[in-house]
Amino acid sequence: MTDAAVPAPSGAHVAGRAHDILLVALIALRPLIWSGQASAWDNLAWLLLALVALLWLVIDAWRGRVRTWRFGVGGILGAALLLILLPAALRSPYPSTGMGLWGMAVIHLGFAAYLMQVIPGRERLAFAALMGALVVECLVALGQWAWVLPKMAAALAGGDPAIAALENANGDLANRVAYGGLFGTFTLANTLAAFLLLAAVPFLGVLTTGQGRQRIVAAVVIVLSASVAIGTASKGAAVALAVAGALVWTLHITGRRRWLAVTVLVVGAIAVAGIPHLQGLGEASAKVRLGYWQGATGLIAERPVIGHGIDGFAAHGTRTMPLDAEPTRHVHNDVLEATVDGGLLAGVALLALLGWCARRRPATTIAAITGPGDLPRQWPAAWPLLLFFPVFSALGMLASNLEWWPLGAGEMTWWLWPLLLSGVAIAIALVGARLPLPPAWAWQLALAAFALHCLVDFNFQSPAIWGTLIVVAVLAGGRVQSVGTCRISRSVVTLLVVALAGGLVFGIQRTVPRTLVAARLAAPVDDALAMRARTSAAVALSAHWPADNNLLLAALRTSPADGRLDLSRDVALRMPWSTEVHETMASELARAGRWDEAVTALRLAVTRNPAYLPRRQRLVDLLTHAASVLPSQAEALLAEAAHERQRIVDLALVVHPRNRLPKPPASGLSVQPAP
Incomplete structure (x- = not known):
């Protein structure tokens, strides 16, 4: 008796499985890594994973598996915006920060290109991964309410040196812990609310198109997301969703009912204006933002063409804001902030990009007509999250939250929560793969609400928001252009990926010595020679391009x-x-x-x-x-x-x-x- 020959998996089969795993991992991990710091290790690991995915796509192209390159108007607008902002990155008041943000944005543009090529046929995989990330984010936020914020308040009250070192003379940390709301893996509650607008709102569409248990699952996700949204106490997100809802209703409903949403919105606004407490909250928020916007317009008037560079408002805003304005580093309007950074052309480009993402799409899109053919691939694509979550958590993902959870700070137990959360993400993804994809109006509602939120708050300082916006915009579908690989040379694509990899390697080479020197500056030293040596090292390092002015400030404080x-x-x-x-x-x-x-x-x-x-x-x-x-x-x-x-x-x-x-x-x- 002879053993039956087991056919070896084909190269195309292996490549397809690799793309399944990379797609799920990139989408599920991105919202959980909030950091806008290019030097954060978990963020660098995600960027490296994105480059691995692009490299795998290049290998597919070289082997003839990629017949055409797919792209859309949104990608063209994003590329134009990055080109416009390149001089702003080079002229940033904080050059290393500006170039770091710009470099991360370029890799995210590559991530968008990757999704455009691999998502067709994998829509359910991508949507299920987004659903898993949404549920984990909500659980982290609820854990924050149950454990993190109470323990931080107790530590502040008890004078814990570790937490007291983060406080300032104005008591901002204590005020934020007491009244700042839930912020999940992000740094601000309003940013978490922006993420919920993108990731949770589409489930309203699933609730209307699903059947039986599908509706129950969608309802549970909506209730969970709504409870976290209430915990953020974000007034801007609520207003953005209400206005976007009225807009989408008016565009998609015909007959007399078309004006029902607008009527309800107007009546609701009048009712809110009649409640003194709510009116006071609205007036306070509006006054604060008007002060920020006044400062931004003053800076724009100074340099309307070239701008002040990335982070220009953080450096110069204090001298142009009204005297009664609340201190801030951001404009609370992404379009105005882009204009301050890169000039009027940058503001117009970002406004066009947001408008294009929020546009009305055909009632039937490529995402809406996809069949369940990718269901059997869900488990092989999702189980590697059991490895990704602990590894990324060891690099810093979720650390600021989980270290306050029970057993979260133990040297032998810290990995338990990441492992459990990865199991939750996998289970939710397996369930999500069996849900119908949201209809076109639900995607438009999410993207329109987010676009409006960008006009009253700042969202683009977090790469987690960039990545989520890209995922939702690609899943929303729409008109897609394509060209044959013969018209966009494989060599050109290869060179682009190599350039991205080279940029990331350069960034890591700058990050490692910078991290070591920053750690030396933070350590207390009494010896004058040691102080002089570490100050000299920081000054020498900050002289390299791009200059690290934050490191230079730290050196000045401890010199x-x-x-x-x-x-x-x-x-x-x-x-x-x-x-x-x-x-x-x-x-x-x-x-x-x-x-x-x-x-x-x-x-x-x-x-x-x-x-x-x-x-x-x-x-x-x-x-x-x-x-x-x-x-x-x-x-x-x-x-x-x-x-x-x-x-x-x-x-x-x-x-x-x-x-x-x-x-x-x-x-x-x-x-x-x-x-």
Whole structure:
């Protein structure tokens, strides 16, 4: 008796299975890795996985398995936006951050191209992976409500040194823990709400098209997502969904019922305006955003063509915002922020991209007519998540949440929760593969609500949002263009992937020494020689392109006193917008007895952020001390000090509470370190 020959799997079969696994992993992991830091290890691992997927696609093209390249107008608009923002990345006030964000965006554009090629025939796989990520995200947010926020509040109340080190003089962390809402794997509740708009809203369509148990599953997902959405307390997301719902209803319904949603929206707005509490909340949010937008328009007027570079508002916004504006690093309007960064052309390109994604699609799209042919492939594609979740968690994914969960911080037990959550993601994906895909109107509702949310908040600082938007936009379908591989050479595609890989390798080479030097700067050192050595290492590293100005600031804060003045002068030349640098230089000049220069430097710091009263108080103290040692200028200096003192009294009734003098008042030192 002879053994029967087992046919070896064909190359196409192996390639198809590999794409199944990569597709599910990339979609399921992306929302759970919030980090906008290009140097975060979990984020780098995801980017590397995306490059592996692109490389596998190139191998398929070389072997003749890719007959045509598929693309859409959205991809063209995204590529145009990145080209427009390239000068903004090069001119960023924080070059390493700007180039890091731009490089990550380029890889995400490659991710979009990958999805365009592999999703046809795998729509249910992709939708099931998105559903698994949505449920895990909701569970993480609920775990935050049950364990993370209460434990953080207790740690703050008990004076835990580890958590107290994250707090500032204004108590922002305590306020956020108490009132900031659920934020899941993101950093802000509003960003989690934006993710829910993209990932959860399409299940409203499943609820209408499904049958029996399918509707029950969709209803459970909607209720779970709604409970988390309520926990975010995001007013902007609620308004965006309401307006988008009225818009989509009007576009898709005919007859007299067409205007029903608009009527309900108007009546609801009038009713909300009549409730004093809700009216007050709405007015407060609107006032805050109007202040941000006023500051943004001021910066746009300064440089309407070329912009201020990526993160330009974070660097320059304090000098153009109204005095009563709440401190922030973002415009709370992605289109305005893109315009501040890259000029009017960048703002128009982003607006066009959002509008194109939110457009009305045909009632029957490629996603809606796909059959259940990919159902048997779900388990082989999903089970590798049992490996991906623990590995990515070891690199930092979910760490800021799970370390507060029971057993989450144990050296021998930390992996239990990632393993359990991966099991949940797999189970949900297996169930989700049996659901009907959402109809066209549900996709449009999700994308339109997200686009409107981008006009009242900031969403594009998180690559997790980029990736989710790409997945939803591709699944939504629409008109797709294609060209034969002969017209887009395989070699060209190969070179593009090699260039992306080279960029990622370059980024990792910059990340490793930067991380090591940053860790050395954070460690307390009493020896002056050791302080000088690590400061020199940070300065030398930050001189490499792209310059790491954040590392340079850390070096300035921890540099030895005898060299801080010269270093502050050098840093001020590279970061003339930084109030912290100018105030540090003023402190060192005062310490050296160079009072005229110290006063000039601190005046400049005040003009960069005129609403921050503690710095004005430090200017008063410095002017008073300078008058005591400069008799010839004493009268003028004391008069200026009196004027500033009165200015502080007047502004105390105007500026935001976070910009007011601390209580108890600042000490009598001539110059205090900037907060």
